[in-house]
Amino acid sequence: xxxxxxxxxxxxxxxxxxxxxxxxxxxxxxxxxxxxxxxxxxxxxxxxxxxxxxxxxxxxxxxxxxxxxxxxxxxxxxxxxxxxxxxxxxxxxxxxxxxxxxxxxxxxxxxxxxxxxxxxxxxxxxxxxxxxxxxxxxxxxxxxxxxxxxxxxxxxxxxxxxxxxxxxxxxxxxxxxxxxxxxxxxxxxxxxxxxxxxxxxxxxxxxx
Amino acid sequence: xxxxxxxxxxxxxxxxxxxxxxxxxxxxxxxxxxxxxxxxxxxxxxxxxxxxxxxxxxxxxxxxxxxxxxxxxxxxxxxxxxxxxxxxxxxxxxxxxxxxxxxxxxxxxxxxxxxxxxxxxxxxxxxxxxxxxxxxxxxxxxxxxxxxxxxxxxxxxxxxxxxxxxxxxxxxxxxxxxxxxxxxxxxxxxxxxxxxxxxxxxxxxxxx
DNA sequence: TGAAAGCGGAGACAGGATCTCCGTTCAGCG
DNA sequence: CGCTGAACGGAGATCCTGTCTCCGCTTTCA
Numbered sequence: 199x200x201x202x203x204x205x206x207x208x209x210x211x212x213x214x215x216x217x218x219x220x221x222x223x224x225x226x227x228x229x230x231x232x233x234x235x236x237x238x239x240x241x242x243x244x245x246x247x248x249x250x251x252x253x254x255x256x257x258x259x260x261x262x263x264x265x266x267x268x269x270x271x272x273x274x275x276x277x278x279x280x281x282x283x284x285x286x287x288x289x290x291x292x293x294x295x296x297x298x299x300x301x302x303x304x305x306x307x308x309x310x311x312x313x314x315x316x317x318x319x320x321x322x323x324x325x326x327x328x329x330x331x332x333x334x335x336x337x338x339x340x341x342x343x344x345x346x347x348x349x350x351x352x353x354x355x356x357x358x359x360x361x362x363x364x365x366x367x368x369x370x371x372x373x374x375x376x377x378x379x380x381x382x383x384x385x386x387x388x389x390x391x392x393x394x395x396x397x398x399x400x401x402x403x404x405x406x
Numbered sequence: 407x408x409x410x411x412x413x414x415x416x417x418x419x420x421x422x423x424x425x426x427x428x429x430x431x432x433x434x435x436x437x438x439x440x441x442x443x444x445x446x447x448x449x450x451x452x453x454x455x456x457x458x459x460x461x462x463x464x465x466x467x468x469x470x471x472x473x474x475x476x477x478x479x480x481x482x483x484x485x486x487x488x489x490x491x492x493x494x495x496x497x498x499x500x501x502x503x504x505x506x507x508x509x510x511x512x513x514x515x516x517x518x519x520x521x522x523x524x525x526x527x528x529x530x531x532x533x534x535x536x537x538x539x540x541x542x543x544x545x546x547x548x549x550x551x552x553x554x555x556x557x558x559x560x561x562x563x564x565x566x567x568x569x570x571x572x573x574x575x576x577x578x579x580x581x582x583x584x585x586x587x588x589x590x591x592x593x594x595x596x597x598x599x600x601x602x603x604x605x606x607x608x609x610x611x612x613x614x
Numbered sequence: 615t616g617a618a619a620g621c622g623g624a625g626a627c628a629g630g631a632t633c634t635c636c637g638t639t640c641a642g643c644g
Numbered sequence: 645c646g647c648t649g650a651a652c653g654g655a656g657a658t659c660c661t662g663t664c665t666c667c668g669c670t671t672t673c674a
Contacts, residue, residue, distance in 0.1 A: 201641055204651060227631060229654095238653030243633060343580075349561040350577060357554065361602045368595040369558060372551075376584035387576040394569045409619060409672055435662055437623095446622030451664060 208245045210235040215256045219297030224253065224306050253297070253307055260298045261314040264288055268321030278334035281325050285347075285370055292348075293355045293366045303352060304399055319395065336379045340389035345398045347373050416453045418443040423464045427505030432461065432514050461505070461515055468506045469522040472496055476529030486542035486586075489533050493555075493578055500556075501563045501574045511560060512604070527603065544587045548597035553606045555581050 214235035218226045228249050232242040246252040271284035292299040300306040326341045350373065354366040390398060422443035426434045436457050440450040454460040479492035500507040508514040534549045558581065562574040598606060 201650065203641070207651085228633085229631080232653090239633080239655095240635085240653055241651075244651075249632075343576075346562070346565065346577060349565065350558045352561055353557040354554070357557065357598065357606055360605045361598045362595070364595045365598055368551075368593050368597065369554060371593050371595075372584040373580065375588060375590045376580040378590075380583060380588075382583045382586075385576050385579050387570070387572045387579075389576065390565065390569045390573055394565075397568045398565055407673090411672070412620060415620085436664085437662080440622090447624095447664080448622055448666085449620075452620075457663075 207235075207237055207241055210237065211242055211245055211252065212255060215252050219253065219256055220295040223296040223300050228252070250307060254310055257297065257301055257307065257310045260291070260295060261301065261310060263291060264298075264302070265314060265317045265321070267291075268318055268325065271325055272321060277325075277329040277332040281329045281334075281344075282374060284322070284325055285374065286367075288348075289351060289355075289366060289370055292351070293358045293363065296355075296359070299352065299355055302399065303349065304396070315396075333379060335377055336382075338385045339377055340392075342389045342392060342395060342398065343377070345395055346390070347377075349398055415443075415445055415449055418445065419450055419453055419460065420463060423460050427461065427464055428503040431504040431508045436460070458515060462518055465505065465509055465515065465518045468499070468503060469509060469518060471499060472506075472510070473522060473525045473529070475499075476526055476533070479533055480529060485533075485537040485540040489537045489542075489552075490582060492530070492533055493582065494575075496556075497559060497563075497574060497578055500559070501566045501571065504563070504567065507560065507563055511557060523604075541587060543585055544590075546593045547585055548600075550597045550600060550603060550606060551585070553603055554598070555585075557606055 211231065215231045218231050218234050222230070228242050229239050231252070232239045235242075242252070246255075267284055267287040271280045271287075274280035274283055292302065297306065301311055304311060322344055323341050326335070326344055329335050330339070351366060351370060354369040358364065358366040419439065423439045426439050426442050430438070436450050437447050439460070440447045443450075450460070454463075475492055475495040479488045479495070482488035482491055500510065505514065509519055512519060530552055531549050534543070534552055537543050538547070559574060559578060562577040566572065566574040
């Protein structure tokens, strides 16, 4: 039989991990998390074999929410609105959760990212294609640009954390404006090849 | 009298540092640089007291070029073209030089950044104001957005290094399109306060 | 040609993070 | 209650990584 305090402590640990990872990203140490939970390091390591394990636990639900966002967006009838809704929701999550942002951009746990990736890519492709066919997107844009836009938003999320929680919406709006059909000249360089999708989302990964 | 091999080695070291910092950023170790120069670590430390010193040497000229870009842009008569030219030139430098990019975004040597900053800010402000007064920029934009755009371009530079050296131009073009006056609705959030300029350029700085 | 300057790179040192160990505490059964 | 083993806490062992030093060996050049 498991002691009541033990299960309670496990929960506290997970809660603390959620908060600490959201605020500081994966740079945070397990000691930080234990401290934040009001517990000792030993307790943390009795409940989880290592840092990755607790991170995986916290991230599973967060990444799954992204997939949910994508599915829900697919139900919006107007193709452009659907795309915007996806950006909006997913952006909000990443702005609020640095750990999530790091995972999605490949700076976090590769395994978690690998598991959730295919589903998100499929949904986003669908989202993009619908809007593109409807003429809601400039003709010289490509799906890869959606991934790229998320990469570009990274710094905007950081700014949001430092300056104003809503600031990222300003730059999302700017980028979305740019995605719309326009009388601007064609983009000067073609989109990155589709195969480079994972590279795009891995930007910033230390790659000595 | 200094031995001939000694001065030659110093040059090799500086050249190696330039290349290594450009490619790997400041994460590179002095050992990496010495190796790349075909020399031993000891030699590196006999010529420079520490890593910062050699980095400062390499960066002085690079950062000064940015200021030159800004001054030259001010000489272009069309206000919008002037702004574009500055983005284009400075972007090219940062895309090619990761160390430079890190310095400008506050992830590198603070001192170098601090020295060059005021001049760049002044020139860019002038550049922006001219274009704004000429109506070449959407009315809800602000100078701070220029700094923000450079921050957003960071991931684009990384992509360029990983995928195609020209790729960043695509996203610069996208962002510049968005800056132009348009019939789009107003941006949903105001610009960050002017005082937060340094925060914007410090995005990504580890701030535990 | 020999002495002084320079070289090289193993390893001392420092900082920081992960994880372990064991004396102490306390939940919960009898 | 009182006992007992599961759970706790946190100091510190361990590992990793990067900076910098030290000193036996090599090279330059008067």
